[in-house]
Amino acid sequence: MSTVAFKNYIDGAFVEAAATFDSIDPSTGTPWATMPAAGVADVDRAVEAAHRALRTGPWASLTATARGKLLVRLGDLVAANAGRLAELETRDTGKIIRETRAQIAYVGDYYRYYGGLADKHEGAFIPIDKPDMEVTVRPEPIGVVAAVVPWNSQLFLSAVKLGAALAAGCTVVLKASEEGPAPLLAFAELVHEAGFPAGAVNILTGFGHDCGRRLTSHPLVARVAFTGGPSTARQIVANTAENLAYTTLELGGKSPVVVFADADLDSAANAVVAGIFAATGQSCVAGSRLLVERSVKDEFLARLKRKAEAIAIGDPQDTATEMGPLATLRQRERIETIVAESLAGGGRLITGGARPEGKADGFYYAPTIIEAQDQALACVREELFGPVLSALAFDSEAEALALANDTPFGLASGVFTTNLARAHRMARGIHAGVVWVNTYRAVSPLVPFGGYGLSGLGREGGIDAIRDYTRSKSVWIRTSDEPIPDPFVMR
Ligand SMILES: NC(=O)C1=CN([C@@H]2O[C@H](COP(=O)(O)OP(=O)(O)OC[C@H]3O[C@@H](n4cnc5c(N)ncnc54)[C@H](O)[C@@H]3O)[C@@H](O)[C@H]2O)C=CC1
Ligand SMILES: CN(C=O)/C=C(\CC(=O)O)C(=O)O
DSSP states (O other), rough: OOOEEOEEEEEEEEEEEEEEEEETTTTTTEEEEEEEEEOOHHHHHHHHHHHHHTTTTTTHOOHHHHHHHHHHHHHHHHHTTTHHHHHHHHHHHHHHHHHHHHHHHHHHHHHHHHEEEEEEOOEEEEOOSSSSSSEEEEEOOOOOOEEEEESSSSHHHHHHHHHHHHTTTTTEEEEESSSSOHHHHHHHHHHHHHHHHHHHEEEEEEEEIIHHHHHHOTTTTEEEEEEEEHHHHHHHHHHHHHHHOOOEEEEOOOOOOEOTTSSOHHHHHHHHHHHHHHGOOOOOOOEEEEEEHHHHHHHHHHHHHHHHTOBSOTTTTTTOOOOOOOHHHHHHHHHHHHHHHHHHOEEEEEEEOOTTTTOOOOOOOOOEEOOOOSEEEEESSOOOOEEEEEEESSSSSSHHHHHHHOOOOOOEEEEEEOOHHHHHHHHOEEEESEEEEOOOOOOOOTTOOOSSGGGESSSSSSGGGGGGGGGEEEEEEEEOOSOOOOTTTTT
């Protein structure tokens, strides 16, 4: 029985959508809230509001400093409300409360970071090669931004988009995932409280085929910022063939974690556990491919098995829980299929590979480790987005690097070694947007983030991200009082 009803936030007001759908609590498998399903007309209203705000509303005449202050206020509100937002995210997605609380409190820093940057993004004076001209370059907001995010870490994944977009002076329509939109729809209340003018930020949820499609192909949208899976990314790119919006894509991964025999093995084992079992493996940077030097393979896998089997699985709202359920039933079914295929294909099950005992309700799956002989197994090649680690042995640094790079993805990676020179060589050689050395899954608003290959296009985070939300306008001013000479020659 649904008990809570959420609304979309369009043009500064909380509004009903034409249709609704039930949101499921993944820890029980039962509906707990009613969500608005934005259709094409709702999307059109939101984009038109964002376009009006961009062109004529009070937002358009705010100074960059004033925009920055609004963002800092929003960051403060997010941090102050992290507990409430975390409970909602945990309820709607199953991500454990220990992580949602900490992560959302940190999301406040993303808004503060971009708030601080808003009036530091400067244009240029060009020392032009013509004596009677002055040329300046103005960074102008690119336009209405369509931000589309998946279910996991929605506040976090939208902060890197909204922060940079609003700092640049853009307006935004943010589409929360239909799988767990509660935290973003509640975040809209904080946007309202912070005092953003109507239309500057619009937040809605709905399904990909209508709401997402209309939003990303809308003629008034100039910029699409997408996070999600590679197959949806291809649809997004097809959608943007209609509006030719500038598009960035943050996609999935099959990130390698390379453990050399000289590493601090206990620390490396903790990092591997953090990389694949935190967030129940539903992280784009999940370190899902362990590459371990053969001389320590058996010892290392034994450590991992012990740690995996000791993980406290349970109610994600309980602060003692270390691993909650998967976000959706569909996710678990896909994982079960790929694990079965991998075991049938010769993978050796070290632990897990089943639903945990005593967890009949909810979408739980046990921490799983599968040893593979080569990279052909499905669990080695495909992003599972779940708590499944594949493990392979290597005999040399060159082989480790070749295995690490033998993937169409390239989002993140980890290297564990006490040899500094080797750490640098590996960091240089790995084809991925992030290399963590002797650590894993560390993030910051100050640091660019994004992938190589099928892991995406563009970077979020850091100073340069704001550039992707502006376009430059070159202003030429002739400083001579003389009449324009020969009009038939290019100047
Ligand atoms: N690189 C990164 O920063 C991150 C990447 N991801 C990736 O996201 C994926 C998991 O999330 P999912 O929700 O399954 O992703 P998804 O790709 O199925 O959905 C993402 C969003 O796209 C929307 N969408 C679906 N079809 C659409 C269409 N035709 N047009 C416009 N929008 C559409 C969905 O409604 C949702 O809001 C994984 O592959 C994961 O690795 C997740 C987190 C971070
Ligand atoms: C995207 N990311 C880092 O920038 C890492 C995340 C977000 C996610 O995938 O949900 C994470 O590890 O949780």
